[in-house]
Amino acid sequence: MYYHGTAAAVPFFCIGGVFVVKVNGEIIDASGKSIAELLEEMNFPDGRVAVELNETIVPRNTYSEKFLKDGDSVEIVRFVGGG
Amino acid sequence: MNINIPAKEEMYHALEVRHGIDFQKKMSQASAAVCGLGGLGSNIAIALARAGIGRLHIIDFDKVDISNLNRQQYFTDQLGEFKTKALADTLIRIAPYCEIVPHCIKLTEENIPELLKDDDVICEAFDLAEQKAMLVNCVLEKLTDKYLIAASGMAGTGSANLIKTRQITKRFFICGDEENGTEEAGSLVSARVMICAAHEALTAVRIITEGNI
Numbered sequence: 605m606y607y608h609g610t611a612a613a614v615p616f617f618c619i620g621g622v623f624v625v626k627v628n629g630e631i632i633d634a635s636g637k638s639i640a641e642l643l644e645e646m647n648f649p650d651g652r653v654a655v656e657l658n659e660t661i662v663p664r665n666t667y668s669e670k671f672l673k674d675g676d677s678v679e680i681v682r683f684v685g686g687g
Numbered sequence: 688m689n690i691n692i693p694a695k696e697e698m699y700h701a702l703e704v705r706h707g708i709d710f711q712k713k714m715s716q717a718s719a720a721v722c723g724l725g726g727l728g729s730n731i732a733i734a735l736a737r738a739g740i741g742r743l744h745i746i747d748f749d750k751v752d753i754s755n756l757n758r759q760q761y762f763t764d765q766l767g768e769f770k771t772k773a774l775a776d777t778l779i780r781i782a783p784y785c786e787i788v789p790h791c792i793k794l795t796e797e798n799i800p801e802l803l804k805d806d807d808v809i810c811e812a813f814d815l816a817e818q819k820a821m822l823v824n825c826v827l828e829k830l831t832d833k834y835l836i837a838a839s840g841m842a843g844t845g846s847a848n849l850i851k852t853r854q855i856t857k858r859f860f861i862c863g864d865e866e867n868g869t870e871e872a873g874s875l876v877s878a879r880v881m882i883c884a885a886h887e888a889l890t891a892v893r894i895i896t897e898g899n900i
Contacts, residue, residue, distance in 0.1 A: 654824050664828075682865065686840070
């Protein structure tokens, strides 16, 4: 399926043979999931987040179509009220 | 009231002495938008006016209410006035040569791209979480050449040291503790809201004076 070379060269996204992505600095097994699925699983409230995928904003209307790949880096900013 | 307002050159020189020539030149050529003029926005605007920003675009649709006085930079004699007018009156007293552009309007998905097109730095200073997310997503999706500073989490009386500025991407910064909203922590206390506003204002100053806009 994937070949990552020798153990020494294995990047962060392949740990123990499981392919993962980085979400808010934490490495998790979310490869293959859509942004919408990820937000739901992590209990982020609808309409109160901004999502950056590899330093690029993910347009809100593409959350269901955007699927995570091994090695992706996701930053989810959650907004709470007050100002 | 003293009507002898100092000359433009005199005021500019005083700022140069305080801040440095290069700093002041960059500040005087910059334009910042402050979106929402509540506890965050009124404090951000005052900090930027004092720092000698050239153009300040202040946007809100609301009027000054008695419930605002616990944390927002308005006065009892301004109750009932539009916040844009009330704040502009204060800003002019601080920085008479700053170009103040008040817009008494509700920012929406539709009008944001046009209204904010002339601003270098955009400060999100709304109250409601959904509105914050709307503005941030809209700017990041449609105004990709802007610097954006947003706030999340300044309610309650938690430690001031939990409020921080985090850079998300090259042009997007978030200020706050990212946890304590009005739903979670209830109250909004002047000192803590001002700390978050100061984070936003300082980030704007740093972008303007150290960045490449």
